[in-house]
Amino acid sequence: MSEFQLALTNTAGVSSVMSFWVFVASNGLKRWRDGMLKAASIVMAIGFVCLTVSIATRGLEAQRFPLANLYESLLWFAWATMGGYLLLSGAYGIRQLGWLASLTAATFFLYGSWLPASQHEITPLVPALVSYWRQIHVPPLIVSYAMFFLAGLSGLLQLFHARRYMSLALAGATIVLSGTAIALGTFTTVDTRWLQALFVGGSLIGMVSAYKSLKVTKGEPAIKAAELYDDVSYRAIAIGFPLLTIGVITGALWANHAWGTYWSWDPKESMALVTWLSYAAYIHLRVHQEISAEKLSLVSIAGLLLTLLTYLGFNSLGFGGLHSYGRFK
Amino acid sequence: MVPETAQLKSANVKIFRGPFAIFSSVRLTVVLLTLMAATVLLGAWCPQESAVGQEKVIEQFGEEMAVNLHNWGITDLFHTPYFLILVAVLSLNMIAGSLEKVFPKLLLLKLPLPFYQAQQLEKFPFHAKLTSSAQPNTIMEAWQIQLQKRGFKTVVRGNQLAAEFGKIGRLAPTITHIGLLSLLLGVTITSWTGFSGFKPVRMGSDLTFGDSEHSKLWIGQLPTWKVHVDSTKREDYESGEAKQWYSNLSVIDKSGKTITSQEISVNNPLSYGGVDIYQSSWGMDQIVVSFNGRERALDLRPMGKLYAAFLPLDADTILIFSIKDQDKPLRLFAKRPEWGAPKLITEVPMGKSLMLGSVKMTYVKAVPVTGLQYKADPGLPIVYTAFGFIIVGVMLAAIPFRHVWIVVEQQGPGSVVYIGGRSKKAKTGFARMMTKLIAQLAAQWPEEALAEPVFHSDAITNGEAITNNEHADEHKLVTVGSTRRNDHV
Numbered sequence: 001m002s003e004f005q006l007a008l009t010n011t012a013g014v015s016s017v018m019s020f021w022v023f024v025a026s027n028g029l030k031r032w033r034d035g036m037l038k039a040a041s042i043v044m045a046i047g048f049v050c051l052t053v054s055i056a057t058r059g060l061e062a063q064r065f066p067l068a069n070l071y072e073s074l075l076w077f078a079w080a081t082m083g084g085y086l087l088l089s090g091a092y093g094i095r096q097l098g099w100l101a102s103l104t105a106a107t108f109f110l111y112g113s114w115l116p117a118s119q120h121e122i123t124p125l126v127p128a129l130v131s132y133w134r135q136i137h138v139p140p141l142i143v144s145y146a147m148f149f150l151a152g153l154s155g156l157l158q159l160f161h162a163r164r165y166m167s168l169a170l171a172g173a174t175i176v177l178s179g180t181a182i183a184l185g186t187f188t189t190v191d192t193r194w195l196q197a198l199f200v201g202g203s204l205i206g207m208v209s210a211y212k213s214l215k216v217t218k219g220e221p222a223i224k225a226a227e228l229y230d231d232v233s234y235r236a237i238a239i240g241f242p243l244l245t246i247g248v249i250t251g252a253l254w255a256n257h258a259w260g261t262y263w264s265w266d267p268k269e270s271m272a273l274v275t276w277l278s279y280a281a282y283i284h285l286r287v288h289q290e291i292s293a294e295k296l297s298l299v300s301i302a303g304l305l306l307t308l309l310t311y312l313g314f315n316s317l318g319f320g321g322l323h324s325y326g327r328f329k
Numbered sequence: 330m331v332p333e334t335a336q337l338k339s340a341n342v343k344i345f346r347g348p349f350a351i352f353s354s355v356r357l358t359v360v361l362l363t364l365m366a367a368t369v370l371l372g373a374w375c376p377q378e379s380a381v382g383q384e385k386v387i388e389q390f391g392e393e394m395a396v397n398l399h400n401w402g403i404t405d406l407f408h409t410p411y412f413l414i415l416v417a418v419l420s421l422n423m424i425a426g427s428l429e430k431v432f433p434k435l436l437l438l439k440l441p442l443p444f445y446q447a448q449q450l451e452k453f454p455f456h457a458k459l460t461s462s463a464q465p466n467t468i469m470e471a472w473q474i475q476l477q478k479r480g481f482k483t484v485v486r487g488n489q490l491a492a493e494f495g496k497i498g499r500l501a502p503t504i505t506h507i508g509l510l511s512l513l514l515g516v517t518i519t520s521w522t523g524f525s526g527f528k529p530v531r532m533g534s535d536l537t538f539g540d541s542e543h544s545k546l547w548i549g550q551l552p553t554w555k556v557h558v559d560s561t562k563r564e565d566y567e568s569g570e571a572k573q574w575y576s577n578l579s580v581i582d583k584s585g586k587t588i589t590s591q592e593i594s595v596n597n598p599l600s601y602g603g604v605d606i607y608q609s610s611w612g613m614d615q616i617v618v619s620f621n622g623r624e625r626a627l628d629l630r631p632m633g634k635l636y637a638a639f640l641p642l643d644a645d646t647i648l649i650f651s652i653k654d655q656d657k658p659l660r661l662f663a664k665r666p667e668w669g670a671p672k673l674i675t676e677v678p679m680g681k682s683l684m685l686g687s688v689k690m691t692y693v694k695a696v697p698v699t700g701l702q703y704k705a706d707p708g709l710p711i712v713y714t715a716f717g718f719i720i721v722g723v724m725l726a727a728i729p730f731r732h733v734w735i736v737v738e739q740q741g742p743g744s745v746v747y748i749g750g751r752s753k754k755a756k757t758g759f760a761r762m763m764t765k766l767i768a769q770l771a772a773q774w775p776e777e778a779l780a781e782p783v784f785h786s787d788a789i790t791n792g793e794a795i796t797n798n799e800h801a802d803e804h805k806l807v808t809v810g811s812t813r814r815n816d817h818v
Binding site for chain 2: 091092093123124125126127128130131133196200227228230231232234235238239241242245246249252253256257258259260261262264265266267268270271273274277278280281283284285286287306314319
């Protein structure tokens with residue numbers, strides 16, 4: 001990795017941290033709030049541009065499409081999260097999603113920076129990845145994961161504005177717990193069975209408790225901001241779902257081309273199917289059923305957890321499978 | 330309920346009645362999708378014997394737990410009656426839902442846009458009422474132009490206007506469901522007539538299809554021809570990592586005649602007679618050495634990036650033969666208990682000999698093995714077509730489907746404008762667009778004193794009628810409302 005690419009990546013990482021703090025500070029300084037929100041978005045936009053150039057530079061240096069290992073996918077994920085936020089904030093005029101989006105991007109930068117140096121280095125591709133399908137199959141998936149993250153984060157904000165604080169706290173704690181399991185699985189030697197139990201068990205208990213603590217009264221007037229974030233969440237899923245579909249289907253086409261079978265119940269592809277099914281359920285619930293925005297928010301947060309499990313969980317929590325070249329241990 | 334809802338519901342067809350009506354229920358769809366997701370998650374968590382073998386399950390969970398998981402059917406979850414029944418019920422639900430609810434909606438595409446009376450517009454999720462000094466015709470024309478600019482198709486009938494955006498998005502469920510049903514058909518055809526398998530084949534040996542895997546309910550045929558592995562090799566990066574594996578294959582018919590030949594590699598299969606043959610793995614299988622002229626084949630074991638064969642010489646001494654691939658020299662080591670590590674004796678290029686005491690050893694050849702995956706998938710064209718439908722369907726689903734209705738009535742010297750609209754998907758975005766549009770149109774008449782921010786914020790509030798008494802001008806907003814999301818039609 002060249003110094004230039006490293007500098008650009010670091011600038012993008014620092015931008016996400018800076019924009020996070022400016023977003024947070026804007027909540028305490030109402031007088032300068034609009035200006036600070038705008039400034040935070042601009043800082044994030046600068047980070048987004050730097051990261052775009054960084055990824056392109058890495059591709060030029062490697063003389064291949066720069067999406068071949070976990071570290072590179074994390075750069076793409078952070079890029080898509082920042083870009084997705086800028087897109088949604090432009091469309092909806094929302095900025096409060098910014099602090100969660102920048103926190104997510106910063107967390108993934110940090111996670112990437114802690115990976116071993118071998119992940120940062122540009123290394124040759126294993127035979128299975130020497131294919132044009134790689135650039136068709138992987139980017140839609142990573143971008144869809146980022147959009148699902150933004151949808152789940154909007155779900156958290158919807159719960160906040162709808163004043164469902166207990167559900168919000170439980171859902172937020174569940175996400176933190178799941179992230180902790182992923183981090184422990186990646187950077188420590190803790191038995192993965194405990195971490196699997198922590199992730200899956202914690203998610204189940206957390207989300208069921210969040211659902212139980214949700215009290216929605218029929219005919220209750222909606223709150224403007226809560227409605228807005230419900231809409232943003234749906235919009236992000238409406239972008240992410242076709243991308244996930246394209247990613248899963250092109251993966252099936254690639255698998256058929258390379259392995260002779262388009263579906264082999266590999267853990268990672270099964271998990272991508274689980275995520276697809278959960279968002280298909282979300283769309284059916286949203287379009288056909290009269291279900292409250294708060295419940296839909298919980299579905300989108302559950303979707304975020306499934307996305308996290310699909311993207312990082314299966315490698316870091318020791319599920320193995322044909323996609324294990326995403327691992328580094 | 331607004332009249333259009335009745336129209337939408339009237340499009341539904343009733344095929345499944347009585348207790349069978351549940352099969353077309355959307356609620357059942359959601360329950361089945363959730364069950365399917367939970368089941369697949371369980372199957373992803375537990376290694377599947379059919380894919381990785383029983384040893385992997387034992388390695389991961391220990392023998393006792395592995396036996397329990399096996400007895401519960403979790404180690405081969407995707408072949409259990411439970412999973413097959415789940416797939417069958419989901420398929421039935423999809424077929425019923427498609428026939429009763431999804432496909433009939435296509436008929437609605439042909440129907441002309443309905444028109445509504447002023448009072449009916451107040452029942453729409455987004456509604457507003459304005460007064461203006463301008464004449465009805467002028468107002469109607471302005472609305473028509475602005476809506477058309479935003480991609481709406483408009484129809485005007487007297488003092489009423491109906492506009493529609495994203496009609497093509499309405500095809501999304503139909504196309505997606507056609508795709509899913511086609512996928513089901515393709516997979517069924519493959520299951521009944523297709524076969525697959527994996528075989529490591531030594532260079533110079535044949536691949537035949539006698540031990541192929543296929544479903545129990547099978548009406549297909551296995552090929553009578555075979556595939557000969559003429560040669561196989563590995564290509565490395567400069568760093569020594571494997572870059573690609575290649576195999577030269579010949580298809581040979583029953584009479585022994587070569588029909589076709591092709592070099593395959595990972596991601597570049599050979600297709601012949603409906604069977605695809607893939608380069609799946611590669612390794613070194615044997616070395617052939619001769620001792621005083623007597624040839625002997627020694628089996629190789631993978632040892633990291635190398636392969637090694639072991640030949641005990643006596644109770645304490647082991648001769649180790651190590652190679653990287655067939656082009657590299659053979660390295661000879663000896664191992665004795667008192668030595669910390671094996672000692673390198675010498676390197677022998679292929680075809681060369683050396684003396685081991687009184688024994689003349691010759692390195693004759695190395696035999697690589699190529700891992701060939703094969704399959705016949707007659708349903709594949711249908712599956713690929715289904716993939717195309719699904720991708721198009723879900724992409725169309727992202728297009729919001731929006732309706733706007735306007736009624737303009739003469740009121741004294743001016744007009745009163747009734748606005749109603751709905752968006753099935755991005756409702757807040759729709760409300761924002763409508764509010765901006767109202768403000769923009771209001772700005773066309775300079776004498777009007779409407780403040781845009783008032784529209785902007787109020788239009789996305791919920792269900793409450795807002796009276797703007799501050800601006801008692803000729804053209805003013807009287808009410809704007811949008812109802813809570815789950816109260817929508």
